[in-house]
Amino acid sequence: MLNQVILVGRLTDDPKVSVAGNGKRVSTITLAVGRSFKNAEGLYDTDFIRCTLWEGIAHNTSEYCKKGDVVGVKGRLQVELYENQKGEKRSSTSVVAEKVTFLTHSNPKDEENSTS
Numbered sequence: 001m002l003n004q005v006i007l008v009g010r011l012t013d014d015p016k017v018s019v020a021g022n023g024k025r026v027s028t029i030t031l032a033v034g035r036s037f038k039n040a041e042g043l044y045d046t047d048f049i050r051c052t053l054w055e056g057i058a059h060n061t062s063e064y065c066k067k068g069d070v071v072g073v074k075g076r077l078q079v080e081l082y083e084n085q086k087g088e089k090r091s092s093t094s095v096v097a098e099k100v101t102f103l104t105h106s107n108p109k110d111e112e113n114s115t116s
Contacts (some may be wrong), residue, residue: 003076005095009033009102011069015062027058028094029105031073034038051075051095061100072101 008091009031014044020026035045049075053061065071075097 005073005075005077007031007033007051007073007095008070009049009073011065011067011071012048014066015058015064017058020113025055025058027053027062029053029061031071032088049095051097052078053097053100055099061102064102072103073097074099074101 004098012030012032015029017027018026031049031051033049033059037044039045043070061071073095075095078093078094078096080094082090082092
């Protein structure tokens with residue numbers, strides 16, 4: 001059996017790291033991934049895919065990437081089941097990143113050393 005996802009898209013926000021209840025660093029990012037075909041109106045749709053990054057991957061992505069940067073994410077799909085406030089059963093699907101590749105990114109050191 002295989003559960004593997006590969007995505008390339010743009011970050012919709014600056015990545016931020018927080019600490020989860022288990023004490024591990026975590027970041028949740030959203031990738032805007034354009035579709036390769038046009039819809040009925042002749043436009044390209046975009047999917048917004050939530051990805052969860054843990055520990056070093058979360059730290060490095062928040063350190064070196066910002067909103068609009070293009071990243072590649074390799075990971076697995078994870079489905080979480082829960083009940084909402086009305087007691088209805090719901091599910092939420094996200095990608096748990098195993099590797100993030102910075103395809104375009106800003107280097108914080110470049111910004112510090114730039115002259116205007």
